[in-house]
Amino acid sequence: MSALLELAGVSSGYGRSPVLHEVSLEVAAGEIVALIGANGAGKSTLLNTIMGLVPLSAGAIRYDGKAIGGLPTPAIVRAGLAQVPERRQLFGAMTVEENLRMGAYTERDRSATERALEEQFAHFPVLRERRHQLAQTLSGGEQQMVAIARALMSRPRLLLLDEPSLGLAPLIVEQIMKQIVALRAAGGTVLVVEQNARAALDIADRGYVLENGAITLAGAARELLDNAAIQDAYLGGQGGSSRAIEERIRAKRRAILGR
Amino acid sequence: MTAHLARRKTMLAVAAFLVLVAAYPFVVPGNYPLGIGITAGAMAAGTVGFVLLFGYAQQLALGQAGFCMVGGYANAILCVRYHWDPFVALVAGAALAMLVAYVIATPILKLRGFVLAMASLAMHFILIVAALQVPLTGGALGTYGLPKFAIFGASLSNDLAYYYVVWLIVLLAVAIGLNIDRSRIGRALKAIAVSEMAAGSVGIDIAKYKVQMFVVSAGMASVSGSLTVHFLRAMDPEVFGFAYSLNIITSVIVGGLMSIWGGAMGAAIVTGLREALRGLSLPLWESVIMGALTVVVLIAFPRGPAGFLSGLFDRLTGERGPKRALGVQPVPAALKPLVDPPPAGTPILEVGGACRSFGSLRAVNDVSFTVEAGSITTLIGPNGAGKTTMFNLVGGYQPLDRGRVSFLGRPIAALMPQEIALLGIGRTFQNLQLFDNMTVLDNVMCGRHRLTASGILDISLRLPRVGREEAATRAAARDCLRFVGLEGAETMMTSALSFGHQRLVEIARALALEPKLLLMDEPASGLNDTETERLAELILRISALGVSVLLVEHDMRLVMGLADHVVVMHHGVKIADGPPDLVRADPEVIAAYLGQEVHERVA
């Protein structure tokens, strides 16, 4: 299976602050890949770097074999990627329909946009009901649906989701995860970034763990789910290099503070 | 730059100034050029004040020419109608202008950016309308027949004498400006220009200094107005109109926004340019050229000619050498421990039932915890847990909806960040808020702000105690830099340092405050493994000084390795509170981080 998306040695960050350190990962066509990690690990930065919102300081990003690192965002969207940003980032003061139409901004063909709109309404009937309502008046779950539908309007081959479960009740999270699975069934490819490791790994084929800007674990989702190393990644203490550093710090503490 | 070199630079500048001013009437003889020289000088006296306001305080108060009007009319009315001595009238005008400025400064400086510019312009236009309508000023025709300038009866009927007096006053204005630039107020202004958040965090009262610069600028503008009208022998509403405001802005920009000497140079250049255009029979081109000059200079040469010359001096004296590689000292120096720290074990910070909502989102929901004096406490939690909000509540950057926060028993929830800094609470920022328009040493010296007291008057007059305080500040700042291991970095600009080193500068700056409590917001963010370990060691050494530490952090190695006490938040609520090993084994904490088991497997 060839990789639809490939990151090789990617480093990036905001201004002087380096966030990602030589990250390499792959997403094959038709897969759901989960990228999990604690807050501050750099997950959003990774997605923003892929979409061209954050400049690349080193490494390469390839989509469908073509280099996209350094391209402006509109070009990347037109190539077939779309992102559902963290916390939705809807255009609250615009209606649901207007939000969806914004998703198709790069589509030149009028009729294609209308077809896409119909598709999304068919997929999310709730949104058809609320099409003329302002996006900010919708519930959290409904807003997440708008965000996903909006991203799908550009008919992306690869969908990037940034913490879709954030701020949502567990029942809604379930629904969202079901939607993501349905996307794969329809032939799409998904890279989902999550703090909620269990929810993400439940639906994913493979997963990567991001810690402090670097990939520390990778493997089949089922294996990672059972792996105590995940717990280590979040809370430390079970093993690995994190533990060694932690131990050294404790030793210094005893030496300097005497406790 | 060492103090010695800085003095050399200033002496060179003063010498050049004196030579140019003295020589001008002889190099370009004649009454008309002398008049230009006087006009340029009168304008220069005000431009220095505008540099302080526009360049340093970054307040785009475009209507400052209104204060020139105050001075102009003061001298016109007092000298013509009431036969006052011109010098006394000048002082009276300046006093009036400064009083008016003081009164309107506080409300008007609450506005920012473009809004301030327009409001200030509006004020100026209102003044012009008033001058046109009110009989006292002589209406549209104005007041004329002003006598020549005199100082306590000694009339300067000789234009040459007046010329020298005017430029002497310019030198005085420059001296005041330079004194302010080199002082803690100058540093405070530069700090405010870059990051108001960080300025507040070291105790800088932002509003106060903006008002001070507004008032100083008004005074200098008034003097400028008085001097101008005594040359023109008349005053009317058109003299200091919108066109004059534009000339002022151009002068400041052409001279280099942050340059005191540049202010004087800019005024001379702009006046000279106007005359040159007039001489070439192109007076109509004045606007175009001034405007174009402004645009071009701002885009391409923001530092202006004075800045260019200054840079030249630096290069010639070797101050701008190639970046020296900076290593961190292997064995950093010690620092004086806290004098009189609160007794260990007693609460230094108490948060009780803190609540803060944004609309329907309860970011912080009834959170209570205590930081014990002398301990290292960490605040952790998954994304969206509310830790940053909680942190900002403690730091005074967010108001508390309900509950209380007390520091050593004293409620601090309603205080502004600079008041909190004054109590002895220091802070570092996750996204680094360094003052990148200053050297490393200057950044750390800013940290001493709350422990120093020289005021605008002392500084303008350059009283000896100001020098003593500066020396003490410098020494203390050096000690802090040595403590974090950055001894060689003093004269480097912060932007030349690596990210890890910049973090250290911020910590040194916070330490310079001599804080009893240090708040650190994700200090390990952006650091690699080695830097993280070094950071841990630094935090331990800070704790050894008696400073209590509260840190928000994601890096678990740091959290679990350093902390005496860990507080965990999730969805705005505190879910655990205890020693690290207990907290990491808490099933609720684990669930919070790893996520709930989804009800049915969906794959």
Added chain:
Amino acid sequence: MDFLVFVQLLLPGITTGCVYALVALGFVLCANVSGVVNFAQGEYVMLGGMVGASLVDLHVPLALAIVGAALAGALLGAAQERLTLAPVRRSPPFIQITITLGVAVVIRGIALIAFGKDPLSMPGFAGDGTVDILGAVLPVQTLFVWGATALLLALMFRFLKHSDTGRAVRACSINLQAARLMGVDTERLTLVVFSVAGGIGALAGVVITPIVLASWDAGVAYGLKGFVGAILGGFRSPTIAVAGGLFIGLLEAFSAGYVSSGWKDAIVYGVLLAYLLVRGGVFIYGRASLIFSSH
């Protein structure tokens, strides 16, 4: 209160208010997409009037003169954006604002050189007769001003509501980052918006010149008064900005009529000041928060 006097003040007030409304609209459009409040906005009005009047003087047919003026405004707007703003996009807002001030001065200066110190006049589009409305005697041109303004506003709102680019402009004002994620080229959009604002300003200038005369230094007053209108609308809503502009036109007319024509400017600016000082502090409206919460 004499109704006739009232009407004789009201209707011309609406007329000048139309110009201020269009200036306010220009301010809001540019600020929301680019984050910059364009000091030169008022100068485009002046320029439109000057160019229109000059073209008519050169015996260019009226329709072409109007188009020429609008084109001049649009091209200059585009030039301003490309040459003076695009290079400093990363600079602090303080610098960008001052640059627009410099541009305003340049435009003034060019107008002075090209068109001279004296005000220019232009014949009314349908002659210089008068018309009786509700008992007040007004120049026929008044109807053109109202008509043109209504047309421009209708076009503008249609553009914003229904066209893809217009929707993108609105999206930028709500959430710039998300707009980029949708593939909106915000830099190109800034160019578009500045051109449109320039063209609208110029059209406003052409249409009011037969009544008010065009003078090289009139730009500042248009800009400042239009700004008051935009600010009353919070700098976010184009609709309220327009209403604000009309309000200022009325305020000015009534001040001149009922108080004194000498003090009318002071009253308008006084209202601005009072509003700002009472409202105080930071204006947090979408994109514009950049300029208002910076120094």
